[in-house]
Amino acid sequence: MRLGPILTYVIGMAFFCAMDAFMKHLVGVMPASAATFWRYAAAFVFVIPFWLHAGRPAITREMLPINILRAVFGSISAVLFFWSLTVLPLAEAVTIAFVAPLMIPLLAAVLLREKLQASNLAAGAFGFAGVLVAAGIDPAMLAPERLKGIGALLLAALFYALVIIITRLRAAKDGPSVLTLLNAAFAAILIGGFVVATQPPSAWLPPTPLDWLAIAGVGLTGAVALQLIAVAYAKVEAQVLAPFEYTALPWAALFGYAFFAEPVALRTWLGAAIIIAACLWQSRRQTPDLSQPQTPAA
Numbered sequence: 001m002r003l004g005p006i007l008t009y010v011i012g013m014a015f016f017c018a019m020d021a022f023m024k025h026l027v028g029v030m031p032a033s034a035a036t037f038w039r040y041a042a043a044f045v046f047v048i049p050f051w052l053h054a055g056r057p058a059i060t061r062e063m064l065p066i067n068i069l070r071a072v073f074g075s076i077s078a079v080l081f082f083w084s085l086t087v088l089p090l091a092e093a094v095t096i097a098f099v100a101p102l103m104i105p106l107l108a109a110v111l112l113r114e115k116l117q118a119s120n121l122a123a124g125a126f127g128f129a130g131v132l133v134a135a136g137i138d139p140a141m142l143a144p145e146r147l148k149g150i151g152a153l154l155l156a157a158l159f160y161a162l163v164i165i166i167t168r169l170r171a172a173k174d175g176p177s178v179l180t181l182l183n184a185a186f187a188a189i190l191i192g193g194f195v196v197a198t199q200p201p202s203a204w205l206p207p208t209p210l211d212w213l214a215i216a217g218v219g220l221t222g223a224v225a226l227q228l229i230a231v232a233y234a235k236v237e238a239q240v241l242a243p244f245e246y247t248a249l250p251w252a253a254l255f256g257y258a259f260f261a262e263p264v265a266l267r268t269w270l271g272a273a274i275i276i277a278a279c280l281w282q283s284r285r286q287t288p289d290l291s292q293p294q295t296p297a298a
Contacts, residue, residue: 012228017251019221032083034204042219044184054177071186077159087149090256100157105239127246130274168238176230246275
């Protein structure tokens with residue numbers, strides 16, 4: 001089906017935003033690094049059924065270095081992003097992090113040798129215009145106590161864009177289940193080692209049953225999101241899917257309002273409308289071969 005990979009990706013972004021909502025709760029009760037460890041440890045548990053369902057595809061030595069690098073980039077991005085949730089509302093953090101889709105086409109052109117398409121850049125720019133409308137002009141965003149959060153988000157966006165590039169590079173070769181399994185395992189090991197070495201157990205052990213429930217929610221939604229996104233990137237160029245990152249904005253606003261009573265301004269929905277228009281235009285102009293796997297240049 002022509003829109004299969006795109007719809008898969010959009011649904012994956014919805015699950016990612018649900019995961020962010022669970023994480024916003026966790027970073028309120030433990031350090032961001034500890035919460036990120038639980039995010040990946042729980043995701044590993046929930047990814048195993050995907051791997052088993054895929055027929056237990058082999059994990060080879062050739063896969064390990066690039067997937068370790070992906071886990072390092074992803075771990076840095078995740079810790080920075082989840083820390084920002086301690087000082088910024090969910091929808092606002094997601095909005096600022098939307099600088100990542102603008103980086104993806106350029107990085108894909110340089111690192112994957114994808115031919116840079118002006119129409120893909122235009123779709124990304126149009127979608128980001130929707131982000132600017134949603135964010136509005138708020139001097140409070142530049143208050144001293146928020147600058148660190150904004151800086152962390154910008155750096156997280158760069159590392160996230162690199163993760164997407166590696167995902168595109170390896171998704172068709174390794175397979176979605178192996179890619180997500182290795183990502184969760186390596187990230188849990190990397191961050192877990194840091195947490196255990198630097199923090200007492202009281203800082204990283206969840207204190208209440210509700211927190212354990214949140215960890216289960218993080219693991220399930222994160223595993224499903226990673227699987228869906230890997231499936232999409234196994235079939236479609238990175239620059240094609242980049243504008244659909246913006247569909248996370250309305251989901252983030254909805255989850256932030258529903259679970260944390262974060263108000264959603266009219267401008268957020270106006271921006272969301274622009275974002276949706278950009279995504280629809282991007283999806284309509286794609287050629288019918290989107291359902292066929294593509295192997296990016298090495």
